[in-house]
Amino acid sequence: MITASQKPINEIIELLEPYKKILILGCGTCVKTCFAGGEDEVAVLASALRLSFKKMVRPIEIEEMTIERQCENEFIQEASSSIARNDVILSLACGAGVQAMAKRFSKEVVLPGLNTTFIGIQESSGIFTEECSGCGDCSLATFGGVCPVTRCAKKLLNGPCGGSQNGFCEIDPDTQCAWHLIIERLTTLGQLDNLKTYIPPKNWNTSLCGGPRKLIREDHII
Amino acid sequence: MKINTEPKLTLFHCLNSFEETASMFDGCDAKTIKMACSSMTKDVHLLRAFEAGADAVLVLVCHEKGCRYAQGSMWAKKRVDYVKTILDDIGMDGRRLNIFNTTAKDSGSIKDIIQNTISQLETIGPNPALNHFN
Numbered sequence: 001m002i003t004a005s006q007k008p009i010n011e012i013i014e015l016l017e018p019y020k021k022i023l024i025l026g027c028g029t030c031v032k033t034c035f036a037g038g039e040d041e042v043a044v045l046a047s048a049l050r051l052s053f054k055k056m057v058r059p060i061e062i063e064e065m066t067i068e069r070q071c072e073n074e075f076i077q078e079a080s081s082s083i084a085r086n087d088v089i090l091s092l093a094c095g096a097g098v099q100a101m102a103k104r105f106s107k108e109v110v111l112p113g114l115n116t117t118f119i120g121i122q123e124s125s126g127i128f129t130e131e132c133s134g135c136g137d138c139s140l141a142t143f144g145g146v147c148p149v150t151r152c153a154k155k156l157l158n159g160p161c162g163g164s165q166n167g168f169c170e171i172d173p174d175t176q177c178a179w180h181l182i183i184e185r186l187t188t189l190g191q192l193d194n195l196k197t198y199i200p201p202k203n204w205n206t207s208l209c210g211g212p213r214k215l216i217r218e219d220h221i222i
Numbered sequence: 223m224k225i226n227t228e229p230k231l232t233l234f235h236c237l238n239s240f241e242e243t244a245s246m247f248d249g250c251d252a253k254t255i256k257m258a259c260s261s262m263t264k265d266v267h268l269l270r271a272f273e274a275g276a277d278a279v280l281v282l283v284c285h286e287k288g289c290r291y292a293q294g295s296m297w298a299k300k301r302v303d304y305v306k307t308i309l310d311d312i313g314m315d316g317r318r319l320n321i322f323n324t325t326a327k328d329s330g331s332i333k334d335i336i337q338n339t340i341s342q343l344e345t346i347g348p349n350p351a352l353n354h355f356n
């Protein structure tokens with residue numbers, strides 16, 4: 001999933017300064033799972049904003065709505081009439097969702113209510129970790145399902161470095177050393193030989209370093 | 223700012239942590255909200271109590287080890303602490319929201335909690351959004 005966290009409420013209040021009718025639009029998939037932009041978070045933010053604006057004696061109208069996904073036109077459509085009756089959309093989706101909304105409603109102001117952080121998983125209740133950087137050339141097969149591109153601070157492909165300490169990374173004692181995990185996992189799988197092959201420097205052209213990417217599926221285009 | 227009328231208090235409680243007795247709410251205009259378990263304490267309900275005009279909100283839950291549903295009280299505390307930060311951030315003063323571990327039998331302590339909340343409001347002042355509600 002894509003993880004995100006809510007922007008500080010005072011930043012949101014500042015962003016909303018010029019507007020009177022606000023639609024807070026949640027996204028019911030990834031950002032709901034990380035407690036940033038689902039129905040519950042929309043309701044909490046709406047209530048906090050109403051209190052805040054009333055305290056400032058600023059008349060404001062807030063409408064709340066959550067759609068399944070803001071990154072898909074099909075779902076975005078559902079919000080059309082709510083969007084039409086408001087001055088601004090405060091989107092609680094990831095950056096892709098905010099941009100999809102802005103593309104679909106080209107004359108409307110769409111503001112981001114979240115800071116999008118990473119592609120990750122919920123490791124345990126309330127703890128989310130980054131697992132994939134979307135490099136465009138996945139090598140998890142070699143590394144036993146542990147991504148050194150994302151989870152090794154130095155992105156080492158022929159690791160570990162000398163800073164691996166008792167299973168933890170030298171950059172942060174709370175972060176597990178990806179290479180420690182790779183070796184443990186390959187040992188369990190009986191695939192430690194994977195590491196006998198030298199892995200050449202990564203071609204970063206398939207990643208964001210090669211500029212914004214596009215995925216084209218000719219078989220789905222007419 | 224001093225509160226001229228009786229302060230408004232909203233009290234959320236789980237089934238086992240509170241039982242109303244006579245004169246418990248002397249000096250305030252109280253609303254009580256019963257929850258089947260303290261884990262049902264939700265951010266939005268706490269905030270909406272302030273939207274509905276509460277000057278202070280109390281959440282009464284069982285002692286952590288006495289919670290029948292194991293972690294209900296702990297989750298409730300997490301929710302209250304989080305909403306306190308929101309209230310602080312928007313200048314509403316998080317001190318007007320508090321959680322206490324109580325048992326229904328101990329009406330004396332509960333009465334003290336309520337009276338302390340009322341006197342604390344003398345310092346904190348009324349709900350700053352209150353006067354502007356429609």
Ligand code: SF4
Nearest residue numbers: 132133135138139147
């Ligand atoms: S190798 Fe690339 S695609 Fe695979 S998990 Fe790592 S960053 Fe993601």
Ligand code: SF4
Nearest residue numbers: 152161164169177178
């Ligand atoms: S300690 Fe492990 S994870 Fe950290 S930089 Fe070195 S090899 Fe990478």
